[in-house]
Amino acid sequence: xxxxxxxxxxxxxxxxxxxxxxxxxxxxxxxxxxxxxxxxxxxxxxxxxxxxxxxxxxxxxxxxxxxxxxxxxxxxxxxxxxxxxxxxxxxxxxxxxxxxxxxxxxxxxxxxxxxxxxxxxxxxxxxxxxxxxxxxxxxxxxxxxxxxxxxxxxxxxxxxxxxxxxxxxxxxxxxxxxxxxxxxxxxxxxxxxxxxxxxxxxxxxxxxxxxxxxxxxxxxxxxxxxxxxxxxxxxxxxxxxxxxxxxxxxxxxxxxxxxxxxxxxxxxxxxxxxxxxxxxxxxxxxxxxxxxxxxxxxxxxxxxxxxxxxxxxxxxxxxxxxxxxxxxxx
Numbered sequence: 001x002x003x004x005x006x007x008x009x010x011x012x013x014x015x016x017x018x019x020x021x022x023x024x025x026x027x028x029x030x031x032x033x034x035x036x037x038x039x040x041x042x043x044x045x046x047x048x049x050x051x052x053x054x055x056x057x058x059x060x061x062x063x064x065x066x067x068x069x070x071x072x073x074x075x076x077x078x079x080x081x082x083x084x085x086x087x088x089x090x091x092x093x094x095x096x097x098x099x100x101x102x103x104x105x106x107x108x109x110x111x112x113x114x115x116x117x118x119x120x121x122x123x124x125x126x127x128x129x130x131x132x133x134x135x136x137x138x139x140x141x142x143x144x145x146x147x148x149x150x151x152x153x154x155x156x157x158x159x160x161x162x163x164x165x166x167x168x169x170x171x172x173x174x175x176x177x178x179x180x181x182x183x184x185x186x187x188x189x190x191x192x193x194x195x196x197x198x199x200x201x202x203x204x205x206x207x208x209x210x211x212x213x214x215x216x217x218x219x220x221x222x223x224x225x226x227x228x229x230x231x232x233x234x235x236x237x238x239x240x241x242x243x244x245x246x247x248x249x250x251x252x253x254x255x256x257x258x259x260x261x262x263x264x265x266x267x268x269x270x271x272x273x274x275x276x277x278x279x280x281x282x283x284x285x286x287x288x289x290x291x292x293x294x295x296x297x298x299x300x301x302x303x304x305x306x307x308x309x310x311x312x313x314x315x316x317x318x319x320x321x322x323x324x325x326x327x328x329x330x
Contacts, residue, residue: 023083023304027311031083035090038099045100045136046113049128054113057102057133060089065098069140070323071130072101075148075177075303076120077202079108084147084303084313091316097323098140100133102126104153111209115216117240118206120149120182120253123156130157130168143323144173147303148277151178151269155255155292158267173267174322176315177275177303180282183250188279190229195277200229256285263291268322270315272300 042060049055058080070092074082080101089099103110104126106118130142146154151174158173160166179185189195204224211217220239226232233246243249253259271280273296283294300306305315 027306028083030311031087031090032081035086038090038093045133047129047132049125049132053105053125053128055103055105055125055129056108056110056113057100057129060093060099060101062093062096062098064096065140066096067139067141068097068143068323069137070097070099070143070145070319071133072099073104073126073144073146073150073153074101074107075146075150077107077199077206078147078150079103081108082147084305084315087313088145088316088319091320092323095320097143098137102129102133104150106206106210111206112213115214117210119241119249120152121241121249123153123160123253126153127157127160127164127166127168130170131166134169140169142168142170144170145176145319145323146174146178147176149179151175152182152253152255154178155260155267155269156253158265158291159260159263162264170265172265172323174319175267175269176305176319177271177278178255178269179278180255180285181250181279182254183247184279184282185277186230186233186246186250188277192276196229200227200232203229203232254285257287260287260289260292263289266291267293269294270318271296272302272305273297274299275302277302 038060042058045057045059047055047057072085072088074080074085078085080103085101089101092099104118105114105122134140134142144154144157146152154173154175155178158170161168161170189199207217207223211221223232223236226235237243237246237249241249243252251258269286271278271283271294273280280296283296286292286294300315305313307314
């Protein structure tokens with residue numbers, strides 16, 4: 001029993017180290033240096049959507065892409081310079097893909113583009129942004145990958161890429177560590193001092209930017225008094241959405257039978273057994289649909305995926321393999 005407890009403690013510590021150190025510290029510095037040549041070739045693009053909405057992204061065109069465009073979506077409060085996104089961008093670019101890093105509303109340098117705040121249920125504008133991107137690069141085939149919250153968007157995009165009035169040239173999609181039951185993820189984060197503090201601080205910073213940019217946000221300054229993610233969500237959601245409760249909001253973008261009825265293109269989900277943010281047991285809630293598959297890696301933390309020893313990410317190889325072949329097995 002004592003040995004088991006020591007093993008469990010070490011496994012938990014390794015998961016946190018992979019999650020935190022995989023995206024910060026020496027690895028972030030190393031990845032930032034490695035991607036410099038790609039960044040010099042990159043440029044920003046504003047994508048118009050309906051009702052005056054605009055989304056933003058960073059495009060890294062590769063003259064040898066053979067028509068292949070990898071579109072990457074960051075996690076909640078992430079951006080184009082998140083370590084996992086830069087690392088995947090570099091690897092895909094070096095293997096013959098053009099890469100577009102799409103920002104969700106109010107992420108990265110985009111708070112000024114839209115007055116209404118980010119909500120995870122704003123799926124249509126993301127699909128519309130991809131449609132705008134298709135018009136700019138009509139000769140490209142899309143390969144889509146998203147991390148964490150971005151992965152949740154990816155699954156929902158794959159479910160409607162060729163229906164609901166859309167016809168995206170999407171070949172396949174991959175979601176890494178996506179929230180399946182967002183409410184359970186919220187509680188998982190709130191129950192951790194480390195991650196609760198991290199995400200609340202990041203969200204406070206984002207809300208403060210909106211308050212500086214838009215007078216309509218200034219009466220909501222009391223939101224910054226919350227120190228608990230769940231209480232902040234429960235206060236925020238009724239103010240800025242049509243949902244009376246946070247629970248009803250979460251239910252509308254969960255990856256369950258209620259929200260997913262079919263898949264327009266193949267979509268694969270990757271989870272890690274030691275993820276300290278996404279409860280891996282939530283995989284049981286995924287509907288059994290043709291074109292929707294998932295697997296669970298033994299380790300990797302939450303969007304860490306760091307190879308041991310070293311500073312590289314095994315997820316970069318995983319994304320490339322999935323884009324270029326049909327099946328992945330650990």
